[in-house]
Amino acid sequence: DTAVSQTPKYLVTQMGNDKSIKCEQNLGHDTMYWYKQDSKKFLKIMFSYNNKELIINETVPNRFSPKSPDKAHLNLHINSLELGDSAVYFCACQEKGRGSRETQYFGPGTRLLVL
Amino acid sequence: GESVGLHLPTLSVQEGDNSIINCAYSNSASDYFIWYKQESGKGPQFIIDIRSNMDKRQGQRVTVLLNKTVKHLSLQIAATQPGDSAVYFCAENRGGSNYKLTFGKGTLLTVNP
Numbered sequence: 001d002t003a004v005s006q007t008p009k010y011l012v013t014q015m016g017n018d019k020s021i022k023c024e025q026n027l028g029h030d031t032m033y034w035y036k037q038d039s040k041k042f043l044k045i046m047f048s049y050n051n052k053e054l055i056i057n058e059t060v061p062n063r064f065s066p067k068s069p070d071k072a073h074l075n076l077h078i079n080s081l082e083l084g085d086s087a088v089y090f091c092a093c094q095e096k097g098r099g100s101r102e103t104q105y106f107g108p109g110t111r112l113l114v115l
Numbered sequence: 116g117e118s119v120g121l122h123l124p125t126l127s128v129q130e131g132d133n134s135i136i137n138c139a140y141s142n143s144a145s146d147y148f149i150w151y152k153q154e155s156g157k158g159p160q161f162i163i164d165i166r167s168n169m170d171k172r173q174g175q176r177v178t179v180l181l182n183k184t185v186k187h188l189s190l191q192i193a194a195t196q197p198g199d200s201a202v203y204f205c206a207e208n209r210g211g212s213n214y215k216l217t218f219g220k221g222t223l224l225t226v227n228p
Contacts, residue, residue: 004158031214040220041202042220042221043159043218043221044218045215045216048214048215056215090159092158094214103164104216106158106159106160107158109156
């Protein structure tokens with residue numbers, strides 16, 4: 001079974017649309033993340049949730065809203081999509097909570113293309 | 116700006132050779148470092164990590180070296196294989212109450228058969 005799964009794998013949409021990306025982890029980890037990887041492969045953290053509580057919120061536009069319905073899921077909703085939102089979005093999870101130094105496990109990524 | 120960077124954006128080696136991928140960091144407070152491998156079309160995959168109280172750690176065919184004096188991290192891959200071709204990232208945890216990884220720019224390793 002895949003430890004961290006994301007849907008959809010590919011997402012092509014028009015500017016101005018609203019879309020959601022879903023992430024699920026079956027590792028029982030407490031903390032989940034969203035990262036954005038640009039065309040130059042640079043990985044940058046966007047959000048982090050620990051037990052459904054937001055603990056990291058980088059300077060991400062308000063159009064991005066994470067939602068964690070339970071510990072195993074962290075979804076990302078994006079309003080009014082812009083061309084610059086085109087990127088690969090990765091979900092990740094970590095076993096322990098805040099202050100832990102354990103490694104993060106990444107999902108396969110969602111490739112978003114905004115036309 | 117980001118404090119973690121890589122000296123070489125690309126590295127090409129012959130199959131069977133040893134590979135060394137370097138990473139520089141500037142934050143003295145960083146106390147935990149990870150190397151990730153990202154194959155084309157996939158998510159980053161954990162390779163090896165090291166805490167700041169160590170200067171060397173070995174895994175299967177991989178070794179991470181940490182030099183805190185010059186804030187340098189390296190990943191050594193022994194007997195490089197075509198399956199090692201990927202982008203390699205170093206990442207640092209700068210400590211603090213929230214666990215956040217800051218990633219370097221990545222090095223593309225190409226292994227020639």
